[in-house]
Amino acid sequence: MPEPAATLASVRVDQPSDGVVVLHVSGELDTSSADELASPLKSNLVTGVRAVVVDLLQVRFLGSAGLESLVTGSKRADELGVPLIVVAAGRAVLRPIEATGLASVFTIVATVDEALAKV
Template sequence: MREETGVPEPAATLASVRVDEPADGVVVLHVSGELDTSSADELARPLKSTLTEGLRAVVVDLLQVRFLGSAGLEALVTGSKRAQELGVPLLLVASGRAVLRPIQATGLTAVFTIVETVDEALVKV
């Protein structure tokens, strides 16, 4: 709380994305935090701007995601569709229940290529 006014501080961003290019034509989006209705755009925007023709692959690292809601799933599905249109492989890195359970519960394991580590993803591309 702000001491002088007693008004709560604005909510911090629930999710953040750091973009990395570990190899030519390969982009890794390192996502952390919570992907819900109020924060899914933190992933959707960089995913959309990153997916361009000529890329070898896009890897979405979800290892630091604590919550994956329906809006976060929607951002991933939209990204996957765009990647397919461009012929760019999209791989998800996930090993925690907070991410894997919503993907499994919605039947999206058939849509995504999921690996356990970024290194494993980079070997596949």
């Protein structure tokens, strides 16, 4: 029996400094759970935010719907002039990003500390 979507992915929101938001994503981002990322991205990409970091280090699977959430967030960040930085190091996340050519679209770093140093 498949697990409910709520248990497939989760996002914890952190604000390490004023105007900087880190979305710590864990689990699997597929068609049934991509909104777990899309919703907090949308609600945190607002006027006044200085940067958004999407931490995907605990993501075990990144499907096309998860990639779509990231692309939509990236477009919104561009509209606002806000950097959106993706933290990714594992094959489960980097391979789909690279295979779709999105590595050139996102700013990708290996650690949250590295991302925070960029803002």
